[in-house]
Amino acid sequence: VQLQASGGGLVHAGGSLRLSCAASGFTLDYYAIGWFRQVPGKEREGVSCISGVDGRSFYSDSVKGRFTSSRDIAKSTVYLQMNSLKPEDTAVYYCATGGFYCSGSRPQVVDHWGQGTLVTVSS
Numbered sequence: 001v002q003l004q005a006s007g008g009g010l011v012h013a014g015g016s017l018r019l020s021c022a023a024s025g026f027t028l029d030y031y032a033i034g035w036f037r038q039v040p041g042k043e044r045e046g047v048s049c050i051s052g053v054d055g056r057s058f059y060s061d062s063v064k065g066r067f068t069s070s071r072d073i074a075k076s077t078v079y080l081q082m083n084s085l086k087p088e089d090t091a092v093y094y095c096a097t098g099g100f101y102c103s104g105s106r107p108q109v110v111d112h113w114g115q116g117t118l119v120t121v122s123s
Contacts, residue, residue, distance in 0.1 A: 001025040003033075003114030005095045010120045011085055019080040021095030021114060028052065028071050032099055032107040033078040035069060037091035038116070044094070046106025048080060053100055060105040063089075085121045092116035 007019040021033060031052040038044040048069040050057045057069045068081045078095060094116045099109030 001097070001112045003095050003097065003112060005093060005114040005117045008093060008117030008119045010122065013085060013087055013121055013123050015085050015121070016081070016083045017085065017119060019082065019093055019095075019117060019119075021078040021080075023076045023078065023097070026097070028073045028076055028078065029055075030100060031097045032102050033069075033071065034096045034102070034105070034107040034110065035067075035078075035080045036094045036096060036106065037089075037119075038094070039091045045091075046104070047093075049102035049104070049106050050078060051100070051102050056102075058102050058105050082119070085119075087121045087123045090119060090121045092118050 002024045004022045035048040047060045050069045066084045071078045095114045096110045098111035101108045
């Protein structure tokens with residue numbers, strides 16, 4: 001199982017970015033994929049989860065209405081479209097998987113992590 005996140009960068013507040021998480025070694029139509037973010041000194045926060053069972057997406061309150069997750073099973077890729085970005089969205093973003101279902105805005109089980117991609121939102 002491998003996950004590779006990409007798409008981070010520097011953007012002004014109010015701008016948009018799309019992160020990608022390329023998966024290999026398993027099939028997206030079984031496993032849930034979560035997006036997490038972390039800033040130094042804080043716990044890793046689950047911001048979005050897309051269910052493996054039915055493709056439904058769930059979001060944390062901090063990003064609801066601004067972020068959208070989706071998946072392309074044929075490309076084995078999950079996306080996180082981030083709009084109306086705020087400086088407080090600045091973090092290293094990770095994708096992760098490990099189970100079939102979401103528990104709120106994170107997979108019920110997490111046992112595989114991708115490397116992070118840095119998102120910086122300037123004010």
